[in-house]
Amino acid sequence: MVTRTARERQLDHPGRGEIALADVLHALADPVRLRVVRTMAAADSPMACGAFGLPVSKSTCTHHFRVLREAGIIRQHYRGTAVLNDLRRDDLDARFPGLLDCVLAAAAGDSPAQ
Amino acid sequence: MVTRTARERQLDHPGRGEIALADVLHALADPVRLRVVRTMAAADSPMACGAFGLPVSKSTCTHHFRVLREAGIIRQHYRGTAVLNDLRRDDLDARFPGLLDCVLAAAAGDSPAQ
DNA sequence: GTCGTTGTACGATAGACGTCGAACTTCGGT
DNA sequence: ACCGAAGTTCGACGTCTATCGTACAACGAC
Numbered sequence: 001m002v003t004r005t006a007r008e009r010q011l012d013h014p015g016r017g018e019i020a021l022a023d024v025l026h027a028l029a030d031p032v033r034l035r036v037v038r039t040m041a042a043a044d045s046p047m048a049c050g051a052f053g054l055p056v057s058k059s060t061c062t063h064h065f066r067v068l069r070e071a072g073i074i075r076q077h078y079r080g081t082a083v084l085n086d087l088r089r090d091d092l093d094a095r096f097p098g099l100l101d102c103v104l105a106a107a108a109g110d111s112p113a114q
Numbered sequence: 115m116v117t118r119t120a121r122e123r124q125l126d127h128p129g130r131g132e133i134a135l136a137d138v139l140h141a142l143a144d145p146v147r148l149r150v151v152r153t154m155a156a157a158d159s160p161m162a163c164g165a166f167g168l169p170v171s172k173s174t175c176t177h178h179f180r181v182l183r184e185a186g187i188i189r190q191h192y193r194g195t196a197v198l199n200d201l202r203r204d205d206l207d208a209r210f211p212g213l214l215d216c217v218l219a220a221a222a223g224d225s226p227a228q
Numbered sequence: 229g230t231c232g233t234t235g236t237a238c239g240a241t242a243g244a245c246g247t248c249g250a251a252c253t254t255c256g257g258t
Numbered sequence: 259a260c261c262g263a264a265g266t267t268c269g270a271c272g273t274c275t276a277t278c279g280t281a282c283a284a285c286g287a288c
Contacts, residue, residue, distance in 0.1 A: 009254085021224040022143055025217070029139035030246085050264065060247055062266060067245095081255045081264045096220035098212065103139070106210035110135040123284080144276085164234065174277055176236060181275095195234045195285045 011069060011076045016091040019072035024096070027071035028103055032056060033064050037073060037087070038114050041104050046084035125183060125190045130205040133186035138210070141185035142217055146170060147178050151187060151201065152228050155218050160198035 014020075028034050032054060039052055049061055056064070065085060068074045072095075075086045092100045128134075142148050146168060153166055163175055170178070179199060182188045186209075189200045206214045221228075 021217075021220050022145055022148070025139050025143035029136055029143055031136060032246090034136070048264075056246085057248055058265065059249075059267080063246075065265095078254090078265095081262095083265065096216070096223065099216045099220050102210070102213045102216040103135075106135050106213050109210065146276090162234080170276085171278055172235065173237085173279075177276070179235095192235095192284085195232095197235065 009078050011078075013069060013075060014072040016072075016095055019091065019095045021096065023071040024073060024092075024099070027067050027073055030064070030067075032060075033068055034103075034107055035114065036064065036068065036085075038104060038107055040074065040085060040087045041100075042114075046086045048079075048082040048084060050082070123192050125192075127183060127189060128186040130186075130209055133205065133209045135210065137185040138187060138206075138213070141181050141187055144178070144181075146174075147182055148217075148221055149228060150178065150182065150199075152218060152221055154188065154199060154201045155214075156228075160200045162193075162196040162198060164196070 028037065036052055036054070040047060049065055054061055054064075065074070065076065065083070068085075069076050072091065073088060075088050076083050077086075078084075087100075089100065142151065150166055150168070154161060163179055166175075168175055168178075179188070179190065179197070182199075183190050186205065187202060189202050190197050191200075192198075201214075203214065
């Protein structure tokens with residue numbers, strides 16, 4: 001007999017030390033993904049992919065969240081049929097101190113109305 | 115009769131207020147361009163394109179410098195046959211405070227041997 | 229003027245990227 | 259068992275991008 005948590009579908013995440021700057025910058029350079037990150041930074045709890053109201057199809061949505069996950073910017077785990085998304089603030093701050101906050105502040109200045 | 119400075123070939127640069135975050139992030143997400151920016155940040159005076167010793171052809175070089183210029187990251191002006199490149203530190207800091215320094219610090223942490 | 233240096237302009241090309249729709253999987257609820 | 263909700267997978271598509279080589283232009287030096 002197996003516990004529920006051990007049977008959860010698995011998603012690959014880079015370790016904290018494996019997060020690469022070029023990947024992070026590339027991931028944040030897309031308007032849709034930057035919007036996701038801004039929304040997540042403003043939220044107080046993990047959000048499902050569908051909760052962002054993105055102006056793209058479901059498959060494109062999947063694509064963007066995978067890019068963010070593989071860049072090490074977000075953590076994803078299954079919760080029933082949904083996928084909960086979480087900003088990897090600690091890891092990002094440890095690897096590239098201040099970078100996330102700078103980008104968020106810059107984004108706020110660049111287009112205040114998210 | 116026209117003065118020399120007025121006859122210089124002109125390059126288009128975005129105004130300080132026109133610098134867009136997505137363009138900046140996209141420009142910095144390329145290894146060759148990030149290396150250029152790091153080298154320029156470490157230099158104390160403007161450098162010609164050829165002085166960076168980039169591992170790409172001349173035409174590719176021209177391409178990368180144009181991307182950086184159009185993103186508002188560098189300023190370019192002709193000096194004889196050469197083009198001098200200069201980091202737009204002031205404009206970048208004014209538009210996106212701290213961003214450039216964060217990225218430079220992150221790059222130093224990501225690959226210390228430039 | 230001629231020549232070498234420095235960079236630009238112009239295709240061309242191969243690969244990456246953002247986007248979609250249709251079919252499928254997984255899970256919770258009834 | 260069935261159905262609907264939430265994502266994923268799998269092509270397919272057009273566009274953007276990084277790269278190159280060749281030909282060309284601007285300038286300094288001789």
